[in-house]
Amino acid sequence: MYGIIHYRQLIYLQFLVILPTALLFLPSLIAEQAKQGAWVSVLLACLIGLITAMLILWLDKKFPNKNLIEINEILFGKIGRVVAGLLITWTIVHTNSVIIREFSEFMKLSILPQTPIWMFVIIKLIIVIYAVHSGLEIIGRMADFITPIILLSILVFLLFIAQNADGLNLLPLFGTGAKGILKGSIIPSTWFSEIFLASFLLPHIKQKNKKTFSLIFSMLFITVVLLIIFTIVMAVIGVELTARLSLPIFISSSLGTTLFFEHLDIVFVSVWILGATIKIIIFSYLGIISLGQTFKMKNEKHLILPLCLLMGILSISLFSNQMDILHYIKNTFPYHFFIVSLALPALSLSVSYIRRTK
């Protein structure tokens, strides 16, 4: 299950944890609130992400090679470990179910409308079970292989649609003003604070001195990539339309037509599936690891099947329709997620200073 990964793989893994689902509903949800000021919202969200990364790095410095659950055991004892462990596990498992559902929903909406949802879920989970069985090293190598493909195709996709871009669509630069921008930054902050998962990956990194660099770099890298994508998409289809569409980036990908190439949206989908697969794999892997840590299991492999089943069932039964998902992402998800990603590390850190534990 465990293994050693290169720091480059850590960067890739962080990149793939955040990017894929950020390309679905996110731009529309930001544009709804912040209008043209979406880029400021993304920058603000990046700030939250950096704060999360700092907290995790700080904790890692204080408790070298310990993850969030082990740190809580040192601070609060057995109860602390179980409570924090269950909280983290539940958040990861629940979020992963949402991701699987988003993935299936996207597939159904975009290219396979007749196929039932559970088919996507099952196929995805089969891959997940296999990958998690193989361990962290294999997942890292998968990321190594897939990230360049994704980056390259994003570049091509942007080049194709950029010909339709109209700079006027990006004015006025700050949209509806500070209130909208702040509101619009809450939802992307959730995505960026997913970087707290690095707490579980940092102990397994080979180059111990590159920890800070890899976290900060991956954060900035993701921000730049997302900013470029969002800006170009908004310039191409306009902010009002971005806010109205369910899947703005997918829709805009079909606009990249030249005389020879048309209908590039299918390419976008197939590349996107690669990224989403890794994202789901990482989340499942970390969910299983953290549950194993919570109860100090010697062999977490026994947890793979039941937990994957749970996530599959949850992903189908949590929401009844697309509106439900959007409502959840908008109103519940951020606050739910911040408890674990921001509040928990901050609490651990402050308690460790108060109690002067070493």
Added chain:
Amino acid sequence: MKKKVALIITIILFLTGCWDKTEVDDLAMVMAIGIDLTEKGRYEVTLQVAKPGVFGKGENGGAKEDAFVTVTNQGKTVSDAMMQFYATSPRRVYLGHNKMIIFGRRLSEKGIKDALDWIERVEGLRFSNYIFTTPNTAKEILKINYGIEKIPALAIQSNIRLRYKYIAKFTPTMNVFIDRLMSHNKVSFATNLGTEQNNLEILGTGIYKDGRLIQYLNNKQTQDIMRIYNHVKGGLILVPCKNNPKNYTSFDILDEKTTLTPEIKGKKITFHLNIEANGIIEGTQCGEKIMTKEKIHQLEKGVSKIIEKRVRSMIHFSQKELKTDILNYAELIKKKEPGEWPKFEKNWDKVFPTIETKIVVKSSIKRSSWVKDPIPNKEKNKR
């Protein structure tokens, strides 16, 4: 052994294929959709469907046969009419390759928003579709065989793309059309398709206000309005000669750039419209040398004057006759002067006709093509 069994089971599981497997020869490829309103207020949908069998035949492939069929159905809503196709078609109606959507006149005048909602939602239809309007019914337009291409929709698409390159980017794709409808002035344009002696013809532009057709523009006016939107890529300007106004020098625009900036002083709005046009001389009938400094300068001035006159009349038409902000002024103020916009938002309809536009046109003749001067007029010299 265990692994082999697992492998076989997995393979069997996936060999059956998905629910969504589609074979190309099970599809009816829709190339164009026309939406009309009948006199009784029912939606009438016409589809232009490609006939794949005809494609394969060579030059000597038997009798001449259209490579497409048009089918029509009616219903209470657009999807109701579409449902009739699903019920009767031997193949799956597939909209993924659709190139364009045409709105008939009666529907356009009554309002296209309901139809547009279906277009946005329907499965498979891409946002890269071109939007057209027509003074006839869409059904008529879709039945015409264009001749040079086997499928009329493809012919129109190629024509539009050529125009994008050489004339103006004036046919909107779906996303542009809808985005304009959502702007403050709610004005959107669709290219106007007509028929002439069983042939397709581009007549100009139909202007939609809040989803309703309010006005047609001819091709020349279309060029002018697109000039204001900075979408013009080329075009011909005829400058009358000094010695004989019935003869012309042709000026071919190669590239053009327009900038439109609002300037607000108190309650007065002034728009500055700067046009820069570069081009070449494509022939002169004046019969005199043109490659002198003064002559070139004179010609440039003449071109600028004509462009200015045409743009000014367009602005006048929008402000005084149509009294509708088809120039996108509201959006420009909103975008470029967001602080000032709330002052004008409420009584924009009253403010708009009073706005002054200052036009500066700078045109330059970059080269005179392969020859410098026209063939000298001998008779004239004798005198």
